[in-house]
Amino acid sequence: MLAARFIYLNGQIVLADQAAISPFDVGLLRGYAVFDLVQTVKGGPFLLPEHLERFRSSAGMLGLTVPATDEEIATVIGDLLARNGHAEATIRMVLTGGVSPDGMCYDPKTPTFLIMTHDLFDVPEEYYRRGARLITREHRRELPEAKTTNYLTWLRNHPAIDEAGAIDVLYHFGGYVSEAATASFYIVRNRTVMAPDEGVLWGTIGSLVLDLARVDHEVISGPISLSEALAANEAFITSSVRGVVPIVRIDEHVIGDGTVGPVVTELMARCRRAMYEG
Amino acid sequence: MLAARFIYLNGQIVLADQAAISPFDVGLLRGYAVFDLVQTVKGGPFLLPEHLERFRSSAGMLGLTVPATDEEIATVIGDLLARNGHAEATIRMVLTGGVSPDGMCYDPKTPTFLIMTHDLFDVPEEYYRRGARLITREHRRELPEAKTTNYLTWLRNHPAIDEAGAIDVLYHFGGYVSEAATASFYIVRNRTVMAPDEGVLWGTIGSLVLDLARVDHEVISGPISLSEALAANEAFITSSVRGVVPIVRIDEHVIGDGTVGPVVTELMARCRRAMYEG
Numbered sequence: 001m002l003a004a005r006f007i008y009l010n011g012q013i014v015l016a017d018q019a020a021i022s023p024f025d026v027g028l029l030r031g032y033a034v035f036d037l038v039q040t041v042k043g044g045p046f047l048l049p050e051h052l053e054r055f056r057s058s059a060g061m062l063g064l065t066v067p068a069t070d071e072e073i074a075t076v077i078g079d080l081l082a083r084n085g086h087a088e089a090t091i092r093m094v095l096t097g098g099v100s101p102d103g104m105c106y107d108p109k110t111p112t113f114l115i116m117t118h119d120l121f122d123v124p125e126e127y128y129r130r131g132a133r134l135i136t137r138e139h140r141r142e143l144p145e146a147k148t149t150n151y152l153t154w155l156r157n158h159p160a161i162d163e164a165g166a167i168d169v170l171y172h173f174g175g176y177v178s179e180a181a182t183a184s185f186y187i188v189r190n191r192t193v194m195a196p197d198e199g200v201l202w203g204t205i206g207s208l209v210l211d212l213a214r215v216d217h218e219v220i221s222g223p224i225s226l227s228e229a230l231a232a233n234e235a236f237i238t239s240s241v242r243g244v245v246p247i248v249r250i251d252e253h254v255i256g257d258g259t260v261g262p263v264v265t266e267l268m269a270r271c272r273r274a275m276y277e278g
Numbered sequence: 279m280l281a282a283r284f285i286y287l288n289g290q291i292v293l294a295d296q297a298a299i300s301p302f303d304v305g306l307l308r309g310y311a312v313f314d315l316v317q318t319v320k321g322g323p324f325l326l327p328e329h330l331e332r333f334r335s336s337a338g339m340l341g342l343t344v345p346a347t348d349e350e351i352a353t354v355i356g357d358l359l360a361r362n363g364h365a366e367a368t369i370r371m372v373l374t375g376g377v378s379p380d381g382m383c384y385d386p387k388t389p390t391f392l393i394m395t396h397d398l399f400d401v402p403e404e405y406y407r408r409g410a411r412l413i414t415r416e417h418r419r420e421l422p423e424a425k426t427t428n429y430l431t432w433l434r435n436h437p438a439i440d441e442a443g444a445i446d447v448l449y450h451f452g453g454y455v456s457e458a459a460t461a462s463f464y465i466v467r468n469r470t471v472m473a474p475d476e477g478v479l480w481g482t483i484g485s486l487v488l489d490l491a492r493v494d495h496e497v498i499s500g501p502i503s504l505s506e507a508l509a510a511n512e513a514f515i516t517s518s519v520r521g522v523v524p525i526v527r528i529d530e531h532v533i534g535d536g537t538v539g540p541v542v543t544e545l546m547a548r549c550r551r552a553m554y555e556g
Binding site for chain 1: 285287294297298299300301302303304305306307308309310311313339340341370372374375379380381382391394396399408417421424427429430431432433434437489
């Protein structure tokens with residue numbers, strides 16, 4: 001996932017290596033920023049309206065407004081994709097509170113708005129065939145319903161994630177699981193799909209997958225304790241960048257029989273069809 | 279507190295309006311950054327060794343290393359102060375994980391290191407004479423022992439702070455108070471000074487003030503419940519930018535008799551003497 005040659009910054013498409021963010025940007029000095037990631041499918045952004053809705057919602061929770069219409073953003077993304085020439089891409093939109101000369105106050109009317117594209121993030125095929133692992137940490141994201149740029153706990157746990165051969169870290173708090181650092185988390189119990197519903201970011205792909213599950217499975221949203229998660233028949237994560245990934249181990253606990261189960265296998269297939277044949 | 283003409287960025291002093299942070303800086307994209315603020319007293323940085331120690335400690339908690347010696351940093355600060363010509367200044371040091379082309383991985387060997395100076399933050403004299411207010415929020419900072427750039431909860435609560443005529447927001451969690459968003463928090467009960475000791479940033483000025491208190495007061499570090507805080511005889515906050523500020527109201531609760539009490543009055547005087555006559 002390498003950065004591309006051109007990016008969009010505050011109304012203009014510029015060369016990425018000439019794009020300058022002010023050292024007084026409140027997104028840098030105070031972490032006051034939101035973002036969203038969109039995947040392309042067959043060259044075009046997938047679920048862009050849903051991602052834009054979430055991006056605007058995240059911005060609103062910080063008192064910010066995305067300074068462009070959906071149509072304008074779609075045009076910029078099309079232009080960036082054409083100029084940067086990815087086969088497929090991950091599109092990143094970032095909105096900060098803008099420049100803050102005192103490192104504290106900012107004018108919500110002059111936010112910093114960035115759109116950049118990356119080559120696709122490489123997901124090992126083995127994750128889909130044999131399942132992936134999660135480690136767990138007790139943590140609750142600040143303002144979890146917003147996709148803010150605060151990934152302190154995730155980045156600090158990167159070495160532990162790598163050491164465990166895990167794909168991500170699953171957060172739990174007060175005995176209940178919420179989400180992975182970069183993905184939504186779900187379990188399957190007796191063929192019922194269960195989704196944590198509080199203290200989580202609304203998942204774009206996750207929501208699609210739950211809809212695909214509802215065709216012939218019960219889907220229940222509600223609290224899931226960590227011990228329920230560990231005792232699940234199957235588990236999976238979803239993210240725009242990775243689609244549906246089966247989870248077969250959480251810390252040292254084997255989920256189900258440790259192989260990719262039938263419900264997750266079916267949901268992976270349905271999700272791929274929805275993305276690539278939809 | 280306006281930004282000055284020159285700043286230091288990665289080894290060089292440059293014009294602030296020409297200084298460029300990469301849009302791929304992980305401090306911007308993932309909030310992965312720490313900072314520290316130092317106040318000048320009579321033109322020179324006050325408690326610089328203590329601030330540098332804290333800054334290095336914060337950096338270490340994120341797996342980062344400040345890429346300069348104390349002597350080099352002191353020289354840069356002296357140079358910036360001379361060029362920017364403040365009467366007195368607030369010095370801001372910022373360290374991020376550096377440029378991350380994929381918005382995820384960064385090389386801790388190439389961090390982004392910034393030093394900037396601001397004119398002094400204006401603190402109304404009335405706060406010292408009549409005391410200030412705090413509002414409260416249930417919140418626990420992520421990695422509270424590090425001074426990270428994550429101030430989401432503070433900035434989101436700015437309108438509420440302003441509306442209440444408050445100076446800051448006091449955080450409590452699980453029934454216990456910790457610190458204000460931008461200051462340490464202490465109470466006085468029966469002339470004993472009490473300091474929360476867990477889940478708080480080590481205060482540079484706070485530590486100095488506790489030492490000044492120990493001369494003739496008992497000082498106890500330990501958990502302080504919110505109800506103990508509200509029932510205190512006196513309360514105060516400390517920060518490099520503001521020194522000792524008496525707190526006479528927390529939300530709708532009057533602290534003590536609502537005026538600046540004798541212990542805080544004495545500590546304010548001692549702190550000023552230590553800063554300006556020390």
